[in-house]
Structures are given as C-alpha cells and as structure tokens.
Amino acid sequence: VPTIGVLALQGDVREHARALEAAGARTLSVRRPEELERVDGLVLPGGESTTMWRLARSFELLDPLRKRIEAGLPAYGSCAGMIMLADRIRDGVAGQETVGGIDMTVRRNAFGRQVDSFEASVPLTGMGDTPYHAVFIRAPWVESVGDAVEILGRAESGPNAGRIVAVRQGRLMATSFHPELTGDFRVHHYFADLVRRTTEEE
Numbered sequence: 001v002p003t004i005g006v007l008a009l010q011g012d013v014r015e016h017a018r019a020l021e022a023a024g025a026r027t028l029s030v031r032r033p034e035e036l037e038r039v040d041g042l043v044l045p046g047g048e049s050t051t052m053w054r055l056a057r058s059f060e061l062l063d064p065l066r067k068r069i070e071a072g073l074p075a076y077g078s079c080a081g082m083i084m085l086a087d088r089i090r091d092g093v094a095g096q097e098t099v100g101g102i103d104m105t106v107r108r109n110a111f112g113r114q115v116d117s118f119e120a121s122v123p124l125t126g127m128g129d130t131p132y133h134a135v136f137i138r139a140p141w142v143e144s145v146g147d148a149v150e151i152l153g154r155a156e157s158g159p160n161a162g163r164i165v166a167v168r169q170g171r172l173m174a175t176s177f178h179p180e181l182t183g184d185f186r187v188h189h190y191f192a193d194l195v196r197r198t199t200e201e202e
C-alpha cells in the first residue's frame with residue numbers, strides 16, 4: 001500500500017486524507033521536508049494559494065517540493081493546489097510563487113468574478129462513464145496548456161461551460177474543483193492508482 005502525503009500547511013487536509021483512505025491509500029500529513037521524503041505521492045489541497053505559498057516558504061518546503069516533483073513524485077492539486085502545481089499564474093498577489101510542474105497557465109479566482117461558488121457536471125477522461133458532479137469554490141480555471149498536458153475534463157454545464165478544469169501531465173494532475181467534498185472519490189482512486197503504478201515501476 002503506497003503512502004500518499006497531504007500537504008498540511010493550510011486548507012482542507014482531513015477531507016483529502018479521508019478520500020484517499022477510501023481509495024485504499026495510507027496517508028501522512030506533510031509539513032516538514034522529512035515527511036515529504038517518506039511519501040510515494042502528494043496531494044496539495046484546496047485552501048488559499050497565497051497563504052499556502054507563504055507557509056511553504058517559511059516551512060522551507062518550496063525547494064524540497066520542487067525537487068521531489070522534478071524527480072518524478074506523483075502529485076495531485078485541487079483548486080489552490082492546482083495553482084501551486086501551475087508553471088504560470090495570472091491574478092496572483094505580488095511575488096506569488098508556485099511549486100510548478102504542470103506546463104499550464106491558471107487564472108486565480110477566475111470563476112469568482114461571476115459567482116463565488118457553483119456546481120457543474122464534468123465528464124472526466126479515464127474515470128468512468130458518468131460525468132462528475134463537481135463543486136467549485138473561488139476556483140481557478142486553466143487558461144492555456146502546453147503540448148505535454150492532457151486535458152481530462154471541461155465544465156459541461158453552466159455559464160463556464162467549455163473551460164478546462166482537469167488536467168494531467170505525466171505523474172502530475174490537477175482539478176479546479178473539490179472532489180474530496182462530494183463522496184464520489186473517482187479522482188482520488190485515479191490518483192491512488194497512478195501512485196501505485198509508479199511505485200511498482202520503481
């Protein structure tokens with residue numbers, strides 16, 4: 001059984017840990033570089049990316065996160081976590097840095113200019129036949145992606161239909177929405193499988 005860490009600086013850490021356990025993974029809260037070294041995969045939860053970035057910097061986790069991700073650690077970011085995994089951000093606060101890894105540009109609070117939170121149906125590649133019922137909370141959207149990025153899902157309904165909201169690049173994946181909140185853990189299963197396959201390969 002692989003151990004999947006949840007970055008526990010800020011945000012909805014417990015909900016992700018529960019969803020990962022439901023998907024058959026062992027979990028570990030990650031706040032320190034030593035903890036990061038012990039995990040086979042990492043979830044970056046939703047919360048507030050500006051706070052997460054500041055805390056990651058003061059806990060001296062930014063560089064260790066970048067190094068492990070560059071070395072092939074599977075990682076999944078939801079909402080603020082998606083922002084953390086983006087190579088480029090728009091509407092960040094001054095100086096806001098990310099961990100990066102996914103060749104994409106995301107816009108912070110993009111949907112929020114119209115409405116703070118909403119739900120939409122999102123068909124997800126490789127995660128079953130029924131569209132995912134996705135919950136968005138002051139979510140980013142993906143504005144553009146590089147060639148190596150696979151689009152896993154676009155919002156299907158609502159005023160934001162067509163927007164890219166789920167992506168994968170190799171061992172990294174990200175969603176604008178919060179799959180830990182609805183009891184449908186397909187996204188966590190998909191990520192746990194990715195981590196399992198990676199640990200078997202190595």
Ligand code: GLN
Pocket residue numbers: 045046047048049050078079080081083108109137138139140
């Ligand atoms: N708006 C938040 C940010 O910029 C993300 C919101 C969320 O994670 N639910 O980080």
